Amino acid sequence: MTAVIERQSVETQAKKAKQASYVMQTASEEEKNHALLILADELEKNMAFLLKENEKDLDNGRAKGYDEAYMDRLKLDEERIKGFSEGLRQVSELEDPSGVTLEKWILDNGLEAEKVSVPLGVIGMIYEARPNVTADAAGLAIKSGNAIVLKGGSSAIHSNAAIARILREGLTHTKLPEEAVQFISSTDREAARELFTMKEHIDVLIPRGGGALIQAVVENATVPVLETGVGNxxxxxxxxxxxxxxxxxxxxxxxxxxxxxxxxxxxxxxxxxxxxxxxxxxxxxxxxxxxxxxxxxxxxxxxxxxxxxxxxxxxxxxxxxxxxxxxxxxxxxxxxxxxxxxxxxxxxxxxxxxxxxxxxxxxxxxxxxxxxxxxxTDGSALGFGAEIGISTQKLHARGPMGLPALTTVKIKLRGNGQIR
Structure with a gap:
């Protein structure tokens, strides 16, 4: 297997993710769970390939003099690959957060109202260093019925590309669209800036990394941001x-x-x-x-x-x-x-x-x-399953953001001819 992913424009990838999101939002829980199990197996089958690609990133890190803490975040080993593969299996066992009836009521005119949870649509994920985020975020997006556009840092480009390639090829063996997982292979900062402003295609941005990255997203994005914070x-x-x-x-x-x-x-x-x-x-x-x-x-x-x-x-x-x-x-x-x-x-x-x-x-x-x-303070440690980040804001989600944080609500109304 090769880690080369055809380079496309950010707009093209965002549009493909948007189209895939319409399929994802109607996927059954069984189809999503089956896909997650397939992807977990594929990651473990390709462990040697992942370690080889990760070594390229580690070599670059050593050449650039990254400190020990950064190198630790960057590193993959058999245990860590098995860890995020098992994480996908654990996510498959969690309750589907989408399609849940949250509230029902009947208006005085007889109109029946039902509030249900639905996927956000397309998630844009911008992150640094940790390659496991590629698998974790994709898994959570799939389980919650979303498509995802991933933009990892340049320091982990080979590792992230390899994981994304395995995930996309794995999806071809399922009933879910391969295009539901998009990986931006460009390391140009302009690609990230484009993602910040794809409001017509991206429904929410989630930055995960250091303070400078998070601040850049919050200050420059026109897409709504689910802000994860640094941990002082x-x-x-x-x-x-x-x-x-x-x-x-x-x-x-x-x-x-x-x-x-x-x-x-x-x-x-x-x-x-x-x-x-x-x-x-x-x-x-x-x-x-x-x-x-x-x-x-x-x-x-x-x-x-x-x-x-x-x-x-x-x-x-x-x-x-x-x-x-x-x-x-x-x-x-x-x-x-x-x-x-x-x-x-x-x-x-x-x-x-x-x-x-x-x-x-x-x-x-x-x-x-x-x-x-x-x-x-970790999704799995607190029993939420995998997390897509830890929110330090107060709107929509706070703390470890698991599956429910990747949904919004829709009100379904059923009538028999009511007019206002």
């Missing part, structure tokens, strides 16, 4: 935190996969707790190679800590660096989170239930945690 996630260790809980949660949130959006980036710590447990905290950070960028108090207490600058409170590290601020209590911690947080995921570690409840109620974020790692 905070973990607050309260005065009444149990050290035996706090340290494992903190280490997991920071080190399990530092390059993902639900990893902890800022540690807020009560001054009394730090005074009592600074030695064990230092030992834990030293053991895991965590570099602290702290305020004045943190620098005094933490081994090798660097003085934090303003960008340390605002930016994602996506590495084993962590910002650290010592606070006097809950109000100061919440104030800092609401000022610098990206409304993604925030956590408190405390044995005081009242303090925890106040934190959960007052912090403005899509997901808030008590005595648990922020790493659970």
């Amino acid at each position: 996630c905070h973990l607050y260790i309260d005065e009444n935190a149990d050290a035996d809980k706090a340290l494992p949660i903190l280490i997991n949130a920071k080190t399990d996969r530092p390059a993902v959006c639900n990893a902890a980036e800022t540690l807020l710590i009560h001054e009394k707790w730090l005074k009592k447990y600074k030695d064990v905290l230092n030992a834990a950070f030293n053991a895991h190679g965590i570099q602290v960028h702290g305020d004045e108090t943190a620098v005094q207490h933490m081994d090798g800590a660097k003085k934090a600058e303003e960008k340390d409170w605002t930016d994602e590290y996506l590495s084993l660096d962590i910002a650290m601020k010592v606070v006097s209590g809950l109000d100061e911690a919440i104030g800092h989170i609401n000022e610098y947080g990206t409304k993604h995921s925030e956590a408190i570690i405390t044995e005081d239930e009242q303090t925890a409840e106040e934190f959960l109620n007052r912090v403005d974020a899509a997901a808030v945690y008590h005595n648990a790692s922020t790493r659970f």
Whole structure:
């Protein structure tokens, strides 16, 4: 198999996706589920090919000096390919979000009204680095009855093209249209800008990646945007935190996969707790190679800590660096989170239930945690199945966006001659 995909204009691909969407919206649940199982098998059958193509991207990344965190997001291995293949199988087992009757009522004139969920139509997906997004997004689009136009970053062009080619060829063995999955092979930025403005063919844009990408889409798109956000996630260790809980949660949130959006980036710590447990905290950070960028108090207490600058409170590290601020209590911690947080995921570690409840109620974020790692803000981890992104906005969808977020509503009205 070759990863070469015929290069077409963005407009041509968007038009093909639009036509395919009309077929997709009437596809049966059985047809969609069967297609997902076929695609999962095809991805695993072509694992050697995928790894070969991925190695081209990794070689380019090494030549360009990408950092370790970026290379981790870019890399495929057998386990990751099996993971997103299995993800497609899991999506096939989820309830179909389309065609669900949400509400029924009868008007005074006898007109029968029914509100039902329907596919959005054509999804435009713009993303960076992670090749698994190609398979995940296509799978969710298919299950929800949508067509999708994929525009991945240039750093993963070979991997994304290979996955897209397998998906499209797999669809030829199903009753669904091959054109329902479109992959823009051009790495020219103009191709992305064209996608931003294809309002007549694209129903919604979903950007997934770093802050610069998301901002570019939000500021320049004329197509409606379902905004996914960067994850400047905070973990607050309260005065009444149990050290035996706090340290494992903190280490997991920071080190399990530092390059993902639900990893902890800022540690807020009560001054009394730090005074009592600074030695064990230092030992834990030293053991895991965590570099602290702290305020004045943190620098005094933490081994090798660097003085934090303003960008340390605002930016994602996506590495084993962590910002650290010592606070006097809950109000100061919440104030800092609401000022610098990206409304993604925030956590408190405390044995005081009242303090925890106040934190959960007052912090403005899509997901808030008590005595648990922020790493659970993930579609599969929360039982939603695969996700197409994590929304930090408040309209239409918030948090991990699974299948229901890829539908809208239609009101069906049945009468017997009513006029107004």
